[in-house]
Amino acid sequence: MQFRDIVDRYQEDGFAIVRGVFDAEALGTIDSALDVVVHEIAPKMPKGEVYYEEADTQSIKSMFRMEDHGEAFLSLLRHPVLLGLARAVFDDPAMDLGTVMYFGKAARSGSLTPPHQDNFYQCFEPPEAMRITIAMDASTADNGPLTCQRGTHLLGVLPHRPSDVLGFSQVLDQVPDPTRYPDVEICLEPGDICIHATNTVHHSGPNRTDHPRRQLAVECSSTRVRQNQSLLAERREAVARLHRKHQ
């Protein structure tokens, strides 16, 4: 696969879509592994690794460190297209893919994700990091697609405040002017992927349909990146406070 056009799009917009990276067979393998995690492993996961919808406590909103829960997820960190694309984006042949997450939006009860930048949580310097979203289901205008504000990856990390939403604990103080930085709904078919930069402002709406909208996200950063440890400690304390409040 040629990555040049995708990298150009990503650098200009802060996100880019690649269609049809996973075929039905590959998605089927991941789907079966996901089923095991949702039904057998998640109920035993510690707080902070799995979050449930508040309005429907059976439905998983997000899960982290999926690579610890089966080869289907671990192998995503070696996937030639995902790895090749990441290395092309950051021009860094030595970099690896970091971790795999899950973002569910259950039929009808899947709730919104407030506007934020991933880097507010991650504290990456320089901001050479991104998430690779893998669509397990179609994401459509009605089921809460990932929505990125074009061009916001160049704005630096903007002020956030507590959102009171478990799993997405921070919300942007002020959303960048949408006339200058328009919202783009990332509508995907199963097997499509989207990359978005760690500083790209994004959010997603609730799922208003009778079908789930599930996606995986692979996080990665270049070998030049360091995490600002004092900022990270501050951000982790804010999450811990939210957990204590919701105990």
Ligand SMILES: O=C(O)CCC(=O)C(=O)O
């Ligand atoms: O649409 C969602 O579920 C939120 C995903 C998200 O915030 C991310 O992939 O960084």
